[in-house]
Amino acid sequence: MIYRLKYDPAAEAVHEAMPAAASETLTLALADACHDPLGHTEPYGEDDGVVRMLVTAEAFAVLLVGDTMKTITVLQVTYLG
Numbered sequence: 001m002i003y004r005l006k007y008d009p010a011a012e013a014v015h016e017a018m019p020a021a022a023s024e025t026l027t028l029a030l031a032d033a034c035h036d037p038l039g040h041t042e043p044y045g046e047d048d049g050v051v052r053m054l055v056t057a058e059a060f061a062v063l064l065v066g067d068t069m070k071t072i073t074v075l076q077v078t079y080l081g
Contacts, residue, residue, distance in 0.1 A: 003034045003065070006073045011061070014032065014077040022058040029056050030074070037065045037072055 007015070015023060032040040033054055041052035044062055054061045062076040 001070055002064070003037055003072045005034055005056065006071055008022045008073065008075050011077045014079060015061075015074070016079075018051075018059065018079050019081065022056070025056045026054075026059050026061065029054050030061070030072075033063065033072060040057045040063060044050070 015026060018026070029040065033052075037052065038049060041054050041063060044051045044053040049067075051064055052063045054063055054066055059077060060079055061074050061078075061081050064073040064075055065071075067074065
């Protein structure tokens, strides 16, 4: 089942402000995570299957995976550029 993507407003602003190529890479990685959250992300701290991290060459995002409602909330985006 595909997960629905949600954004914290501050995380969304950072993603939108990134250069086009880095933003597209992150967008594609988030799309992959929506199809398989645990397979396309890494644990953030203790592996509880809920708070995850998505890493690309130029950015990383902290995600909250909600299995009950099938959502992935992007809590933070950091551009490493």
